[in-house]
Amino acid sequence: xxxxIQSPRHEVTxxxxxxxxxxxxxSGHDYLFWYRxxxxxxxxxxxxFNNNVPIDDSGMPEDRFSxxxxxxxxxxxxxxxxxxxxxxxxFCASSLAxxxxxxxxxxxxxxxxxxx
Amino acid sequence: AQKVTQAQTEISVVEKEDVTLDxxxxxxxxxxxxFWYKQPPSGELVFLIRRNSFDEQNEISGxxxxxxxxxxxxxxxxxxxxxxxxxxxxFCALTASxxxYIPTFGRGTSLIVHP
Numbered sequence: 001x002x003x004x005i006q007s008p009r010h011e012v013t014x015x016x017x018x019x020x021x022x023x024x025x026x027s028g029h030d031y032l033f034w035y036r037x038x039x040x041x042x043x044x045x046x047x048x049f050n051n052n053v054p055i056d057d058s059g060m061p062e063d064r065f066s067x068x069x070x071x072x073x074x075x076x077x078x079x080x081x082x083x084x085x086x087x088x089x090x091f092c093a094s095s096l097a098x099x100x101x102x103x104x105x106x107x108x109x110x111x112x113x114x115x116x
Numbered sequence: 117a118q119k120v121t122q123a124q125t126e127i128s129v130v131e132k133e134d135v136t137l138d139x140x141x142x143x144x145x146x147x148x149x150x151f152w153y154k155q156p157p158s159g160e161l162v163f164l165i166r167r168n169s170f171d172e173q174n175e176i177s178g179x180x181x182x183x184x185x186x187x188x189x190x191x192x193x194x195x196x197x198x199x200x201x202x203x204x205x206x207f208c209a210l211t212a213s214x215x216x217y218i219p220t221f222g223r224g225t226s227l228i229v230h231p
Binding site for chain 2: 107
């Protein structure tokens with residue numbers, strides 16, 4: 001398997017622009033997670049999906065952030081409008097629920113977002 | 117509530133030294149799972165190990181070993197004879213039913229191995 005695929009790998013945009021990050025999870029995995037990583041705040045869970053349904057979006061910082069998972073093989077995280085403080089590395093991860101949903105996560109390579 | 121504390125922000129060693137990365141966790145659940153992930157400079161987090169709360173056996177994988185002690189709520193990670201390629205940020209994580217099995221990550225420990 002190719003692993004979790006994220007695009008783009010790097011994104012530089014100007015404040016106020018819309019940014020869309022994309023993720024393709026590992027085939028067959030039923031959980032998908034979006035994380036944000038910054039030096040100040042570490043690794044933060046933004047939202048996660050189970051079988052394409054958003055379960056918990058309490059980590060989404062504000063209404064400017066939205067995420068969708070239209071099918072089992074694709075998810076997007078959108079920021080509109082973007083702000084400089086959104087600059088971070090955004091990771092997508094997927095996992096396969098075991099009997100007690102304890103299985104490890106597989107992370108994508110991340111998207112490094114810079115908002116000028 | 118669950119919490120993972122990695123008190124060591126950064127550790128610097130010289131190649132071939134042994135190094136231990138500490139992880140202390142908090143959870144009220146009796147069934148939980150602990151993980152270690154490695155984030156090399158390339159950026160992608162890589163899974164290293166999973167441990168469940170009912171298995172306190174220590175585990176060794178090559179130069180890596182893990183010491184799980186429920187009595188002190190710790191799950192420490194030791195690298196023996198460190199190498200430059202071990203330089204990375206290491207994250208400890210916890211999942212438990214009380215947290216809907218969604219991982220709680222520590223802040224990570226940056227390990228720098230000098231040649």
